[in-house]
Amino acid sequence: MATRGFTGRRPPEATRERLPPGQYLEQDFPVLQIGPNPRIDLDSWSFTLREGSRPLKSWNWEEFSALPRTAWRGDIHCVTKWSKFDTGWEGVSIDDILAAAGISAPTEFLLAEGYDDYTTNVPVADLAGPKAMVATHYEGKPIEPDHGGPARLLVPHLYFWKSAKWVKGLRFTKKDEGGFWELRGYHMYGDPWREQRFTGD
Numbered sequence: 109m110a111t112r113g114f115t116g117r118r119p120p121e122a123t124r125e126r127l128p129p130g131q132y133l134e135q136d137f138p139v140l141q142i143g144p145n146p147r148i149d150l151d152s153w154s155f156t157l158r159e160g161s162r163p164l165k166s167w168n169w170e171e172f173s174a175l176p177r178t179a180w181r182g183d184i185h186c187v188t189k190w191s192k193f194d195t196g197w198e199g200v201s202i203d204d205i206l207a208a209a210g211i212s213a214p215t216e217f218l219l220a221e222g223y224d225d226y227t228t229n230v231p232v233a234d235l236a237g238p239k240a241m242v243a244t245h246y247e248g249k250p251i252e253p254d255h256g257g258p259a260r261l262l263v264p265h266l267y268f269w270k271s272a273k274w275v276k277g278l279r280f281t282k283k284d285e286g287g288f289w290e291l292r293g294y295h296m297y298g299d300p301w302r303e304q305r306f307t308g309d
């Protein structure tokens with residue numbers, strides 16, 4: 109016991125406190141998705157805000173890369189029960205995206221849309237502040253295609269299925285509309301601390 113505290117290992121109690129209910133600590137970074145990686149060429153990449161079908165503002169890669177940058181480090185939680193601690197991301201916060209578009213959110217809800225046609229719904233209120241972003245970098249490097257590069261949504265306080273990979277835009281919706289997984293039984297909100305995995309949780 110004399111060497112406890114000198115091993116550099118996080119005490120198990122602290123790990124347990126940091127893990128939402130039903131989660132285990134994963135050291136690797138698993139890859140989960142509904143299909144193959146979409147092919148994305150930076151020359152034709154764009155990110156678009158829409159209200160329903162109406163485009164509000166669009167950026168190409170060069171324009172998007174010139175927006176103010178935000179960094180965030182923290183824990184992510186997948187509904188398949190792995191959590192990963194201390195993940196470091198950089199990108200553009202949703203606040204900065206809206207500011208650059210010169211608009212405030214036109215509705216309270218939106219669907220994030222991926223280049224693979226994946227969608228997931230998030231309340232606009234959950235994207236405020238620096239903790240939600242369109243991330244372009246993971247641990248200082250461009251996000252690998254397997255993890256959603258060149259750009260993915262990052263909403264780390266909700267289960268990771270809300271963090272749409274290969275994101276191509278945000279579509280504001282009048283009502284809270286379910287996305288790909290929400291229409292297939294996943295929870296509409298997905299708070300890991302309240303263990304909102306499936307409809308009715």
Ligand SMILES: Nc1nc2c(c(=O)[nH]1)N[C@H]1C(S)=C(S)[C@@H](COP(=O)(O)O)O[C@H]1N2
Nearest residue numbers: 138139140141142222226255269271272273
């Ligand atoms: N575009 C897109 N985004 C997606 C998915 C997907 O299939 N397509 N899968 C989601 C799910 S279910 C999870 S758990 C995470 C996995 O992200 P990772 O592969 O980087 O771990 O991405 C989410 N974002």
Ligand SMILES: [Mo]
Nearest residue numbers: 140187188269
């Ligand atoms: Mo997932």
